[in-house]
Amino acid sequence: MATPDAGTAAAGPGSDPVARSRWVLARCAQHGFALAGIADAGPSSRAEEYRAWIDAGRHGAMAYLAEQVDRRLDPRVLVPGARSVLCVADRYADGRPDRRVPGVGRIGRYARGEDYHVVIRARLEALAEELLEAYPGERFRVCVDTAPLLEREHAERAGLGRIGKHSLLIGPRGMGSWLVLGALVSTVELAPVRADGGMPGGATVDADPCGACTRCIDACPTDAIVPWSVDASRCVSALTIEDRGTAAEWFAGRTEDWLFGCDACQEACPHSQPTVRSRRVATHEAYRAHRTGFPLLEVLGWTEDDWEAAQLNGVLRRAGHAMWRRNAALAAGSVLVDRASPAEVRDALGAQLSVVALNPSETPEVRAAARASLRLV
Ligand code: SF4
Ligand code: SF4
Incomplete structure (x- = not known):
């Protein structure tokens, strides 16, 4: 292979891993990622904690997290011969507070625009193709949430930020934790280069963002x-x-106004506030909100056809028709116990919950959630 020209898209520097890394990171910037860095493909340093978390059942309904654990803890098992993990992040929000409307359930900010899996994957696949052209014979695997990879830990190692007590990655320059992550595991030898500009060992972000x-x-x-x-x-x-199942009864009245997702820990974090500094950091256009939520009364009354007609993006469709209605029944419980909510909103939701709770042909998990919420009043 001829020594490629670092200025073209389809050619990377030949033999120097540092120059290769600089070229790859420049390509990431051109693909519009807010952050990009490179970590070595070493195993997790938190394997013991991860296994203990799984053993204690703290993964909840996410049974897949207890599968392929060896792969999850070591990218070299995921991609044999892996030598590097390119980590990227898009910023999807700036933390501006939502306008809260009584009786309207909110969607987590990450899911309000386009599906980040699609948005990030498309660019990482394009990048993988460019790299394959430059380094034929090497192997690449694009990971955007669905592959067994501890993306957050690799991102921290690659200098994209620090993990906070809420277990989310907090980015630099006021970006907060409003970040969605992707990774490209490859057999190409790349020098680890941190997104914050240094080489590993010379961390420039705070060691502990929380104190x-x-x-x-x-x-x-x-x-x-x-x-x-x-x-x-x-x-x-x-x-x-x-x-997808029946929620524990104690969730009723405690899910606040969250219909899909929850941003409460991020909204509270000082690093994720909309400051003058943080507003200087752009959010990616693809995540501009199509909508921020739905009226709970409307969702409780959704038929399957209504759920389809809502034109939910790929992320939001992860929750099916029954899940959306179950979530609405739980969020309605929070309205019922909130004495600051207008009486007419509470009355309308209470009446609809009663219809659901008394309908013997209702889906069991929706009916159980409605009953749990009604027991609060
Ligand atoms: S604040 Fe919400 S998203 Fe964060 S840990 Fe608690 S329930 Fe989960
Ligand atoms: S809210 Fe405080 S403790 Fe939690 S992640 Fe942010 S800085 Fe850390």
């Missing part, structure tokens, strides 16, 4: 957080996105 702060822990409506670990079996986000 004595406990705001996310205090803000979590279901007490799901202990420092640097989230119990997914208690997490509203995990419940409303991943859990």
Whole structure:
């Protein structure tokens, strides 16, 4: 292979891993990623904690997290011969507070625009093709949430930010944790280069972004957080996105106004606030919100056809028709117990919950959620 010209898309520098890395990161910038860095493809340094988390059942309904654990903990098992993990991030929000409307359920900010799996995957696949052209015979695997890879840990190693007590990655320059991640595991030898500009060992982001702060822990409506670990079996986000079954009764009245996802820990974090500095960092256009939520009364009344007609993106369709209605029934419970909500909103939701709870042909998980919410009043 001729020594490629670093200035062209289809050719990377030949033999120097540092020059290769600089070229790859320049390509990432051209593909519009807010952050990009390179970590070595070494195993997780948190394997013991991960296994203990799984053994304690803290993965909740996400059974897949307990599968392929060896692969998840070591990219060289995922991609034999892997030598590098290119980590990228898009910023999807700036933390501006939502306009809250009584009786309207909210969607987590990451899911309000286009499906980030599609948005990130398309660019990482294009990048993988460019790299394959430059380095024929090498292997590449694009990972955007669905592959067994601890993307957050690799991203931290690649200098994209630091993981906070809420277990999310907090980016530099006021980006907060409003970040979606992707990775490209490859057999190409790339020198580890951190997104914050240094080489590994010369970290320039704060070693601990949290200090004595406990705001996310205090803000979590279901007490799901202990420092640097989230119990997914208690997490509203995990419940409303991943859990297809009947929710534990104690969730009723505690899911606040979250219909799909939950941003409460991020909204509370000082790093994720909309400051002058943070507003200087652009959010990616693809995540501009199509909508921020739905009226709970409307969702409770959805037929399958209505759910289809709502034209949910790929992320939002992860929750099926019954899950959306179950989530709405739980969120309605939070309205019923909130005395600040207008009486007419509480009355209308209470009446609809009664219809659902008394209907013997209703889907069991929706009916159970409606009953649990009604028991609160
Ligand atoms: S997403 Fe919500 S429920 Fe889950 S840990 Fe954060 S604040 Fe708690
Ligand atoms: S809210 Fe405080 S404790 Fe939680 S992640 Fe942010 S800085 Fe850390």
